[in-house]
Amino acid sequence: MNMKIGIIGGSDGLGKTLNYYFRDEFEVAISGRDHDKGRKVADKLGVSYVESNRELAGLSDILIVSVPIHHTSDVIKEVAPFMRKGSLMVDVTSIKEKPLKAMEKYLPHNVEYIPTHPIFGPRTTELDNQIIVLTATKKGKWYKKVYDYLDSKNMEIIETTAKHHDYMMSIVQILTHFSFISTASAMEKLKVDISETENYESPIYNLMIDMIARIVSQNPYLTYYIQSMNDNGTKVRDAFSDAVNELKEAIESDNGEKFVEIAINATKNMGDIQNALGRSDKAIQSLNHEFILLNNSIGHEIGLRHIYSGKVHIGVLEKIDDKTAVLDNGTRLRIANIEILNDDEMYQWKLENIPQKKYNVSCVFSDNVVPNIIVETLEQVEDVTKVFLSDIYCGHQIEDGFKSLTFEVNVLSKEAFDNVKNILTGFGGVLR
Numbered sequence: 001m002n003m004k005i006g007i008i009g010g011s012d013g014l015g016k017t018l019n020y021y022f023r024d025e026f027e028v029a030i031s032g033r034d035h036d037k038g039r040k041v042a043d044k045l046g047v048s049y050v051e052s053n054r055e056l057a058g059l060s061d062i063l064i065v066s067v068p069i070h071h072t073s074d075v076i077k078e079v080a081p082f083m084r085k086g087s088l089m090v091d092v093t094s095i096k097e098k099p100l101k102a103m104e105k106y107l108p109h110n111v112e113y114i115p116t117h118p119i120f121g122p123r124t125t126e127l128d129n130q131i132i133v134l135t136a137t138k139k140g141k142w143y144k145k146v147y148d149y150l151d152s153k154n155m156e157i158i159e160t161t162a163k164h165h166d167y168m169m170s171i172v173q174i175l176t177h178f179s180f181i182s183t184a185s186a187m188e189k190l191k192v193d194i195s196e197t198e199n200y201e202s203p204i205y206n207l208m209i210d211m212i213a214r215i216v217s218q219n220p221y222l223t224y225y226i227q228s229m230n231d232n233g234t235k236v237r238d239a240f241s242d243a244v245n246e247l248k249e250a251i252e253s254d255n256g257e258k259f260v261e262i263a264i265n266a267t268k269n270m271g272d273i274q275n276a277l278g279r280s281d282k283a284i285q286s287l288n289h290e291f292i293l294l295n296n297s298i299g300h301e302i303g304l305r306h307i308y309s310g311k312v313h314i315g316v317l318e319k320i321d322d323k324t325a326v327l328d329n330g331t332r333l334r335i336a337n338i339e340i341l342n343d344d345e346m347y348q349w350k351l352e353n354i355p356q357k358k359y360n361v362s363c364v365f366s367d368n369v370v371p372n373i374i375v376e377t378l379e380q381v382e383d384v385t386k387v388f389l390s391d392i393y394c395g396h397q398i399e400d401g402f403k404s405l406t407f408e409v410n411v412l413s414k415e416a417f418d419n420v421k422n423i424l425t426g427f428g429g430v431l432r
Contacts, residue, residue, distance in 0.1 A: 002027040006060030008053050008067060008075060011041040013219075014092055015066030017122040019045045021153075031056045057082040062142075065091040065099075069225040073102035080106035088142040089113045094169055095229050096135045096162035104137070112140040115162060117169070121218075123308060127153040135162040170232035177223055178237055180215045207283060210336075293340055294320055303341030303349060304333055312341065312349050347383075354412045356385055361421060362406040363429035364398060371405055374427060381423065383416035384409060404432060 003026045009015040010030025019041075022028050029048035032038035042049035050056040057063050057079035067075050072093050080103075083089060089111060091099045096115045103113040119131040132155050136143055150157055160168075187194070194209065215223075227233055250258040270276065294302075294317065302317045304325060315327030325333045341349065371389050378387040391406035398404050407424075411417045421431060 004029065004059060004061045005064065006030070006050070006056040006062070007064045008056060008079070010047070010064075010066065011038040013066070014118065014122045015064070016041060016045075017124065018064065018066065018092075019047055021127060023047055029056060029059060053079050054082040058084060060084065060087060062088045062090060065089065065093075067093075068222065069093045069095055069229050072099050076102040077106045080108070080111070083107065083111045085110045087111055088146070090116055090146075092116055092118055094173060094226055096133075096165045097231065098229065100135060100137065100162040112138070112142045114143060114146060117165060119172075125308065125310070127155050129154060129156060131156045131158060133158045133160060133165050135160060135165050137161075166230055167232050169226075170230050170236045173226050174230055174233050174236050175240060177215055178227065178240055180212045181223070184212050184216045203288070204280065207280070290335070290340065291320075294325060294335065297340075301346075302327075303346035304338045305341055306333065307337055307339055312353075314346065314349070350383065350412045351385065356410045356412060357414070357417070359409045359411065359417050359420075360390070360406060361409060361417075361424065362391075362393075362404050362432040363424045364402050364404050364432060365427065365429045367401050367403055369403075369405075369427065369429075374405070374424070375407070377423060377427075378407065378409065378420055381416060381419050383412040384420060385412060386410040387420075405429075 005022050005026045005028050007015050007018055007028065007030045009032060010019055010028075011032035011034070015030070019028055019030065023046060027048075028045075029050050030038060030042055031050050031053050032041070035049075035051055038051075039049045050059065053075060061084070063079065063083065065072060065075055065079075072091055072095075076089070076091070076099065080089075085108075089103060089107060090113070091103075093099055094117055096117060100113075100115045103115065107113055114134055114136045116135070117133040119133065124130060127150075132150055134143075134147070134157060136159075147157060197205075197209075227237075247259070247262055249255075250262060267273065297317045298319060300317060301315065304313045304327075305311070306313070313327060313331050313333060315329045315331060318326045318328050320326070320335070321332075323335050325335055325338065327333075371392065375387050375389055378384060386409070388408040389405060390408045391404075393404040393406070394402075407420075409417060409420055411420070425431065
């Protein structure tokens with residue numbers, strides 16, 4: 001029997017995304033606050049829906065709690081008495097001390113628990129190379145199984161304490177989110193037209209705006225609870241405010257030496273600057289390279305894969321319009337959300353998704369032509385998948401010194417077959 005995984009909060013956010021990772025390997029069931037929505041999500045994903053959190057806890061070998069941070073401890077308390085003997089509880093919130101205390105307090109002694117933090121969001125499509133933090137205080141029979149499973153997915157696993165995790169996240173999340181939202185709020189107060197600034201933007205500014213937009217577009221309630229529920233939050237925000245005021249005072253008091261001192265000290269604390277410059281250079285070069293490829297592809301067939309849906313769009317690129325790629329079939333795709341298929345990827349997609357057509361073509365050549373060379377040449381034609389020399393005829397209808405060659409050609413488009421005929425005549429052949 002397959003292992004049963006239950007996901008409380010499996011119809012939204014990260015909980016919903018977890019279904020994609022588990023449904024092919026395990027028997028998955030979810031619960032949610034909105035039962036109508038939950039059933040629809042479950043039907044679409046091919047998993048089961050259970051209305052009661054308590055019932056789901058009793059059915060699951062592994063129960064994953066994926067609810068808003070401020071509800072996590074209450075949900076743990078609610079379902080703890082209904083957990084199966086020998087089962088495992090996991091939570092996936094970005095604060096670890098409070099869920100850990102709730103698990104320690106409410107779970108029966110025969111239920112194992114591993115507070116975890118997947119450091120990626122619901123838009124992440126692959127587990128490969130993603131970071132996950134494990135903050136278990138006890139390592140029972142489940143721990144190695146979970147660790148080995150995550151390792152098999154090539155995830156980067158960090159083992160630490162809940163206390164240390166929350167301190168680290170106060171820097172990684174609280175400080176950065178607070179500073180980014182503050183910057184976005186200042187722009188709003190200044191009535192900045194972001195689209196107009198793009199006319200003056202440097203690549204670094206462009207990357208910064210994208211990062212800020214990524215943070216501020218997240219669920220603001222989630223962002224608020226990340227700020228308010230981490231016990232390190234006040235200390236971190238006070239440090240940020242002090243730094244802003246100190247820098248502001250240095251500038252407004254015309255104290256250049258103080259400003260330079262602050263900047264130098266801050267730079268020294270940033271770690272390996274050369275690596276940081278290298279990574280940011282790569283990001284900038286990647287963006288520039290993509291735009292160059294797209295601009296050079298205008299008027300040509302191109303394959304574009306949506307990075308979130310995975311859907312591939314094939315067509316002739318008509319133009320780049322306001323950071324949108326426009327194909328000749330009317331498809332419009334935001335450049336930020338696509339990746340360009342290389343020739344091999346596009347060819348493979350066509351093989352798997354476009355029905356092949358088979359044609360037979362006969363052509364008269366002089367006796368000295370080498371058929372194998374013709375076959376090898378035709379096989380190199382774009383969208384030609386197979387070429388087979390099916391007949392060589394030298395009968396009474398063919399003049400002396402000549403022979404008729406018949407080729408069986410499999411193609412992905414009528415244009416490819418037209419190109420085949422052009423090459424045959426280019427070899428000096430006469431189509432029959």
